Amino acid sequence: MRKYGPVPKRPPLTKLRIIEAASAVADRGGLESVSMRNVAKELKVEAMSLYHHVADKECLLDGLADWIVEQIELPEVTDPWRAAMSARAHSAHDVLSAHPWAITLIESRPAPGMPLLRHHDRIVGCLLESGFSAELATHAFSAIDAYVYGFTLSEANLPFSPGEGAEEAFASDVAPAPEEFPYLARSLGELMESGTYSYAAEFDYGLELILEGFERRLA
Numbered sequence: 165m166r167k168y169g170p171v172p173k174r175p176p177l178t179k180l181r182i183i184e185a186a187s188a189v190a191d192r193g194g195l196e197s198v199s200m201r202n203v204a205k206e207l208k209v210e211a212m213s214l215y216h217h218v219a220d221k222e223c224l225l226d227g228l229a230d231w232i233v234e235q236i237e238l239p240e241v242t243d244p245w246r247a248a249m250s251a252r253a254h255s256a257h258d259v260l261s262a263h264p265w266a267i268t269l270i271e272s273r274p275a276p277g278m279p280l281l282r283h284h285d286r287i288v289g290c291l292l293e294s295g296f297s298a299e300l301a302t303h304a305f306s307a308i309d310a311y312v313y314g315f316t317l318s319e320a321n322l323p324f325s326p327g328e329g330a331e332e333a334f335a336s337d338v339a340p341a342p343e344e345f346p347y348l349a350r351s352l353g354e355l356m357e358s359g360t361y362s363y364a365a366e367f368d369y370g371l372e373l374i375l376e377g378f379e380r381r382l383a
Contacts, residue, residue, distance in 0.1 A: 177209060179217040183231045186224055187263065195265040200224065225269060230277040232266040235259045238286045245294035246375050249308060252287065253371055256312050264320040267313050295382060304378045311374055315367055322363065 175181065185206040190198050200221055204211040218224045237255035239248030260266055270280070284305075291301035342349035355361045 174208075177207065177213060177217060179227065180231075181207065182214055182217055182224070183227045186228050187231065190228070190265045191263060195269055198225065198228070226273060226275075226277055229266075229269050229273050230279040232259065232263060232270060233277075233279040233283050236283065238283060239290045241286060241289035241293045243290055245290055245296070246379060248290050249287075249304070249375060250371060253308055253312050254367075256309075257316055257367060260312070260316045261319065264316065267317060300378070300381060307374055307378075308371075311370060315370065319363070319367075 182203060186198050186203045189202050189206050193202075198221075200211045200214050200218075203224065204214055207214075214224075218227065236259050237252055239252055273280075276284075287305055288301050291304055292298065296304065339352060340348045
C-alpha cells in the first residue's frame with residue numbers, strides 16, 4: 165500500500181500575510197487590481213477568510229500604505245541632517261521603484277496612518293534638531309519628496325532600463341537630426357561619446373543640488 169506523507173500545513177493567515185499578498189497583486193497588475201478577491205486568490209484562500217483580519221478593501225489599502233512607508237529607512241533625529249536626508253531619499257527611491265503604484269497610494273489615503281505620521285515626525289525632527297526653522301524644514305521635506313516621487317515616476321516610464329547600459333542603444337535609435345535639432349544632437353552626442361553616461365546617476369546629481377541649496381539656506 166502506498167504511503168502518503170503528512171500534508172504540509174498552510175501558514176496561518178495574518179494581516180501581514182494579507183498585506184504582502186496585496187503588494188504582490190499590485191506589483192503584477194497595478195493598484196487597480198487589488199481587491200479582496202484577488203488577494204484571496206493570491207493566498208489560495210476564500211475571500212471571506214480575509215475579513216477576520218481586514219475589515220474591507222479600504223482598510224486593506226490603508227494597511228498597504230502603512231506597509232510601504234515602513235520599508236523606507238528613517239534617520240534618528242540626532243543624525244547629521246544632510247547625510248540623513250540623502251539616505252532616506254535613496255531608500256524611498258529604492259522602495260518606490262520596486263513598487264511604483266505606491267506613490268499614488270500613499271498620497272491618496274484620506275487619513276494618514278501611524279507609520280506615515282511617525283515617518284514625517286522623524287524627518288521633520290531631524291531637520292529641526294539640526295537648526296532648520298519649521299518653515300525651512302517643511303520646504304526641504306516637500307522639495308525632497310517631490311523630487312523623489314517625480315524622478316521615480318519618470319524612471320518607471322522610460323523605454324529602457326536605467327543603469328544597464330541601454331541608454332546608448334536607445335539614444336542611437338532616436339537620435340535627432342542635427343540639421344533640425346542642433347543643440348539636442350550636440351548634447352546627446354557629447355553625453356554618449358564617453359560611453360559612461362547613466363540616467364540612474366541623475367538621481368544622485370539632482371538630489372545633491374537640492375541638499376546643497378538647503379545647506380546654503382540653513383547657513
